[in-house]
Amino acid sequence: MEDPIAEELVAAERIFGDRVNLAKRYVEHLATSGIERGLIGPREVPRLWSRHVLNCAVVEELIPEGVRVADVGSGAGLPGLCLAIARADLHLTLIEPLERRVIWLEEVVMDLGLENVEIIRARAEAVIGKVECSVVTARAVSALSTLAPLTIPLLGGRGELLAIKGRSAAEEIVKAAKIIKKLGGVSTEVLNAGVTVLAEPTTVVRVKVARR
Template sequence: MTDDRAPGDEIDPALRTLDGDPLHGAAAVRDYFGDVYPRVLAFTEMLADQGVLRGLIGPRELTRVWERHILNSAAVVPFLGPGVTADVGSGAGLPGMVIAAMEPERSVVLIEPMERRVQWLLESARECGIENVTVLRGRAEEVRESVEADVITARAVASIDKLVKWCAPLLSEHGSMALLKGRSAADELERAKYALRKHHLAGEVLSAPTLEGLEPTTVVRLSR
C-alpha cells in the first residue's frame, strides 16, 4: 500500500519515526528475532524514516510498521525451503529484505521493475549491512534468463494465477513458491487451479503465526 503523496514531498521529520508503534522496542519482538534483531531493526527504522517520503508506505502505517510489514513478512520464513530465494515485485523490500536480514546465509534476489524502488533496495541493503541480496531491475518475465530460484516469494503483487504464469519459469526443477496472501487466499487458489495444473504445481493455504495476540499471516505454498 502506498500514499498518494509524491516521492520527494516534504514530510515532518518528527513523523518519520517508530515512536507511535506499540511494538517498537518490545521484548516480544526482540525475542522473536533473536540474534538477527539488530539487522531487522536497522531496516525497520530506515523504512519508517524513508518509506513515506519515497511512497513505499502510507503515513498512517507508521504506527504499525512492525505488525503490518515486518512481522507479516517474517512469518513466511518457516515455509521457505533451502536455496536461492527470489522476491518478485519486491517494492519496499517486503518480504525480501526481511528474509535476507533474518537469514544472512541465504542468497536473496530482489526483483523490482521501478527504478526508484530499485535505488531504495540498494541503499537500504547497503545502509543496513544486509549483504546477501542481489537487486535486479525488471519484471519476472524479463529476468528469466538471469534467475533460477529454489523459492519464490511475493507480497501484494498480483493474484495467484498471474504470479504462477509470471514466476513458474524462474523456478528450479524442484522449486516452490511461498506467497503472502490475505483472507481470500483459498478462493484465489481455487481460481488458479488451471494455471497450477499447467505448471505442475500443487497449492495449500497455511496459517503463519508470529507474536501472541497478532492475527496470523496467510501463506500460500505452491510446490511440485
C-alpha cells in the first residue's frame, strides 16, 4: 500500500531523481516501524506519499544550494529527511526532543546511509547558538506566533524560516507579525511549492531574517 501510484511516482522521480529508491525505502520505514512506534497514524499509510513525503520534499526548491538547514520538531523526519534525500548537497540538522523519535530517526538515517544528516535530541530553544544554519524548516509544530520564537533565533540574525502551513497561513502571519518583526524578520510571504509537480502544491510561509 505504501508504493506510490502512477502520478506520485512521476512526482517522486522528478523530485528525488536518482535517489528515488532511498525515498521509497524511507516510506517503507514510515509504513512499518513508524506506525508501530506511534510516529505516524495507521490511517496515513495510503497518503504517505501525497500528503507527507512529496508535500514536504517539494520545499527543496526554495532552498539555496549547499546550505545548512535545521529542521525543528523533526518527528518522523517530515520535512527533514525528505529534504536530505532530495538534496544531497544540503546538510540537515534534525532537532527533536523526544527520545523514541530520535532513536527511530537514527535507525532510519543509518539504514538509508544518509551522510548529510545530524540528529540532536533537544528542544529548539536549548540549541540556539549551538547549531549553525541559514535555513530553518518546520512542519506541524505550532502556530506561527509560537513557532517564530522557537525557530528564528537559530538563524543567528540572518537567513530564513520555511514553515509548511495549511489554509490558515495568511491568518497566522497577521497574528505573528509583531513577534516576527521583533525577532528580526524583514519580510514574510506565503509561497506555493511544487506547483509544476503536485496536484496540490505545498503552502509555505517564508520569513526572511536580517540583522538590523
